[in-house]
Amino acid sequence: MRILLLATILMYGCGGVDPIWTGNSDMLDLVARFYVEWDSRTDTRHPVSDIDIGYMTAGERDLAPSDAIGFWQCGTIRIAIDRDTWRDLDSLGREQLVFHEMGHYILSRRHDRGEFRCPWGMCPASIMNPYHIDSDIYDRYREMYLGKLLR
Numbered sequence: 739m740r741i742l743l744l745a746t747i748l749m750y751g752c753g754g755v756d757p758i759w760t761g762n763s764d765m766l767d768l769v770a771r772f773y774v775e776w777d778s779r780t781d782t783r784h785p786v787s788d789i790d791i792g793y794m795t796a797g798e799r800d801l802a803p804s805d806a807i808g809f810w811q812c813g814t815i816r817i818a819i820d821r822d823t824w825r826d827l828d829s830l831g832r833e834q835l836v837f838h839e840m841g842h843y844i845l846s847r848r849h850d851r852g853e854f855r856c857p858w859g860m861c862p863a864s865i866m867n868p869y870h871i872d873s874d875i876y877d878r879y880r881e882m883y884l885g886k887l888l889r
C-alpha cells in the first residue's frame with residue numbers, strides 16, 4: 739500500500755511538468771499575454787509550450803531572411819528578435835512582433851499578404867503579414883487582428 743501511494747505521488751509529481759521559458763523577460767511577458775489573449779478568446783485553457791525568446795544572435799542573423807526583424811527557427815522553441823528593432827518599437831509594435839512569431843511557432847501560421855481598404859489606403863488584413871504593421875493601424879484594428887489569429 740505504501741509503495742502504491744508513493745508511486746501515485748511520483749506519477750502526479752511528474753504529470754504537471756512546467757514548460758521551460760527562457761530569454762528576455764519583456765518578451766516573455768508578451769508570450770504570457772499571447773496565451774491570456776488566446777485562452778480568453780477561445781474560452782479554452784491551451785497547453786503552454788517551451789520557449790526561448792531573445793535577441794537575434796549573429797548565427798541566427800545569417801540563417802534568417804536578411805530583412806527579418808523576428809525569426810522563429812522552424813522545428814525549435816527559439817524565437818529571435820532583432821535588437822535594434824526591439825529598442826525602437828513601442829509597446830504595441832513589440833506585441834505585434836512577438837504575437838506574429840508566436841503565430842508561426844504555436845499556431846503554425848504562414849504569412850498572409852491579404853489587404854483591405856482602410857483610411858490609410860490599403861491595410862494588412864492579418865498580423866501574419868510578412869511586413870510589420872504601422873502601430874496606428876495595428877492599434878485601430880488590434881481586435882480584428884487578434885480575433886483572426888487567436889480563434
Ligand SMILES: [Zn+2]
Binds near residue numbers: 838
Ligand atoms: Zn513571419
